[in-house]
Amino acid sequence: MSVSPARATSGLDVEAVRREFPVLRETVNGHPLVYLDSAASAQKPQAVIDAERAVYEHYYSNIHRGVHRLSMLSTEAYEAARGKIRAFLGAASNREVVLLRGTTEAVNLVAQSYGRSHVKPGDEVLISGLEHHSNIVPWQLLCEEKGASLRVAPIDDRGEVDLAAFERLLTPRTKLVAVSHVSNALGTINPVARMSELAHAAGAVVLIDGAQAAPHLRVDVRAIGCDFYAFSGHKVYGPSATGALYGREALLAAMPPWQGGGDMIASVSFEKTTWNELPYKFEAGTPNVAGVIGLGAAIDWVGRVGLDAIAAHEHELLEYGTRLLSDLPGLRLVGTARRKAAVLSFVLEGVHPHDVGTVLDHDGIAVRTGHHCAQPVMDRYGIPATTRASLACFNTKQELDALVRGIHKVQELFA
Amino acid sequence: MNDLRELYQELILDHSKKPRNFRELPGANRSAEGYNPLCGDRATVYLQVEDDVVREASFKGSGCSISTASASMMTDALKGKTVAEAKALFELFHELVTADPSKAAAVSERLGKLAVFAGVHEFPMRVKCASLAWHTMKAALEGGARATTE
Numbered sequence: 001m002s003v004s005p006a007r008a009t010s011g012l013d014v015e016a017v018r019r020e021f022p023v024l025r026e027t028v029n030g031h032p033l034v035y036l037d038s039a040a041s042a043q044k045p046q047a048v049i050d051a052e053r054a055v056y057e058h059y060y061s062n063i064h065r066g067v068h069r070l071s072m073l074s075t076e077a078y079e080a081a082r083g084k085i086r087a088f089l090g091a092a093s094n095r096e097v098v099l100l101r102g103t104t105e106a107v108n109l110v111a112q113s114y115g116r117s118h119v120k121p122g123d124e125v126l127i128s129g130l131e132h133h134s135n136i137v138p139w140q141l142l143c144e145e146k147g148a149s150l151r152v153a154p155i156d157d158r159g160e161v162d163l164a165a166f167e168r169l170l171t172p173r174t175k176l177v178a179v180s181h182v183s184n185a186l187g188t189i190n191p192v193a194r195m196s197e198l199a200h201a202a203g204a205v206v207l208i209d210g211a212q213a214a215p216h217l218r219v220d221v222r223a224i225g226c227d228f229y230a231f232s233g234h235k236v237y238g239p240s241a242t243g244a245l246y247g248r249e250a251l252l253a254a255m256p257p258w259q260g261g262g263d264m265i266a267s268v269s270f271e272k273t274t275w276n277e278l279p280y281k282f283e284a285g286t287p288n289v290a291g292v293i294g295l296g297a298a299i300d301w302v303g304r305v306g307l308d309a310i311a312a313h314e315h316e317l318l319e320y321g322t323r324l325l326s327d328l329p330g331l332r333l334v335g336t337a338r339r340k341a342a343v344l345s346f347v348l349e350g351v352h353p354h355d356v357g358t359v360l361d362h363d364g365i366a367v368r369t370g371h372h373c374a375q376p377v378m379d380r381y382g383i384p385a386t387t388r389a390s391l392a393c394f395n396t397k398q399e400l401d402a403l404v405r406g407i408h409k410v411q412e413l414f415a
Numbered sequence: 416m417n418d419l420r421e422l423y424q425e426l427i428l429d430h431s432k433k434p435r436n437f438r439e440l441p442g443a444n445r446s447a448e449g450y451n452p453l454c455g456d457r458a459t460v461y462l463q464v465e466d467d468v469v470r471e472a473s474f475k476g477s478g479c480s481i482s483t484a485s486a487s488m489m490t491d492a493l494k495g496k497t498v499a500e501a502k503a504l505f506e507l508f509h510e511l512v513t514a515d516p517s518k519a520a521a522v523s524e525r526l527g528k529l530a531v532f533a534g535v536h537e538f539p540m541r542v543k544c545a546s547l548a549w550h551t552m553k554a555a556l557e558g559g560a561r562a563t564t565e
Contacts (some may be wrong), residue, residue: 359419384455384456
């Protein structure tokens with residue numbers, strides 16, 4: 001077993017990063033917490049916790065209304081967070097950043113607003129075989145309502161989308177393409193820029209589900225060339241129930257509102273209501289004010305640590321973990337894409353993932369077990385579930401060593 | 416490892432590795448499919464009920480060691496029980512894995528070998544694994560075709 005120095009070759013000072021996460025001081029069953037479930041949701045650094053608390057302690061109010069001091073401060077901080085999110089995604093304008101509860105809500109917004117006004121009977125929506133349920137079901141609902149068909153680009157044994165098949169499935173009937181940037185179940189990084197280019201050549205509009213990419217890779221929506229990009233704040237070390245949809249301004253402007261309510265209107269009378277300007281047209285009701293400000297703090301924090309340093313550190317861990325797990329007899333890694341991020345999904349011969357998860361938890365090791373809301377991916381491999389260890393900037397090689405010791409214990413118990 | 420051993424008792428490990436009554440039952444006149452949407456575990460329970468007595472019981476499906484062992488031991492225990500006794504066993508088992516430990520001792524006595532599942536109580540996330548086959552059995556007896564642990 002190797003001993004990792006505090007400062008890894010990535011340039012990330014892991015011990016310093018770890019000190020910023022209060023939860024890492026917790027113990028579970030008498031063991032230090034080993035959190036390997038960041039793909040489900042990330043833990044929060046002190047800076048994010050402090051930012052959200054500061055809102056409530058000093059200046060919380062509803063936003064975009066009221067002339068009083070607190071409303072002004074909350075509105076300014078909320079809109080400043082929108083600006084940080086815009087820069088984080090590489091979008092051109094704040095008008096292109098719709099603040100929502102997360103990726104799921106963003107995908108549903110596009111399906112319900114853009115999809116319902118553009119998809120007609122006989123049209124097609126193309127997704128990939130890697131998708132999370134939240135990038136499948138909204139399209140199924142849309143296709144069912146419109147008499148359209150959902151097409152699926154298959155994946156190969158490594159867990160990579162078959163790009164030739166993807167291209168063949170693009171036809172003049174394809175109105176929308178929705179693919180994940182990074183697979184939650186397998187960690188595959190999709191060539192989203194190339195996929196967007198192919199989809200555009202076929203005349204389709206492209207949505208990228210960035211839930212698993214945003215914490216690990218530098219995102220640039222203009223370099224990708226997509227029309228929509230969705231991500232969740234809670235996976236980028238921000239508060240839960242925050243997130244955003246990037247949408248190309250011309251598309252958003254032409255789309256009908258999704259939910260009606262306060263804040264999304266310009267004027268209301270019983271005869272006629274007119275819509276507010278972008279992005280507020282899509283933001284009905286009082287939002288998660290403090291949460292969004294917390295997400296702004298999370299993006300600042302990620303920027304301070306450095307996404308490139310985070311990516312390099314996680315890649316080093318991924319390679320280390322892949323080597324360790326590949327050497328274990330009876331263990332099979334599921335998802336071995338050539339470009340991959342932060343996920344080690346595996347099955348153990350003769351042991352169900354839930355039993356693996358329970359035994360690991362006994363030693364304080366938190367992993368996800370199950371189908372990861374990606375049942376079609378599991379079906380592709382003919383398995384009901386996997387155990388998934390997912391990595392974040394604060395994980396260490398020692399923690400992966402602990403995972404391996406835990407797996408040995410599982411194998412001993414179920415031998 | 417101590418409380419892990421409480422959960423994964425030898426009898427449970429044995430039944431999970433070599434499940435009894437793990438087959439379809441051609442003569443079944445009651446059956447139901449059970450599904451735990453949270454984890455994807457599936458169990459189909461087959462019963463042959465004659466003159467209000469469970470003559471034969473079996474199951475098929477895929478799941479973790481707890482759910483497999485539970486289905487295996489349940490189907491063993493059901494054979495020869497009246498329908499009313501089978502339903503009473505369901506209630507007792509449910510109490511064993513969910514009720515407060517002070518009552519568990521009394522329940523354990525009446526459950527015989529099935530009391531080996533008492534350790535599940537300490538693992539709330541695994542209660543649904545242990546009870547999937549039981550909910551499915553109850554649905555089969557009550558004429559339902561499907562059961563979920565939700």
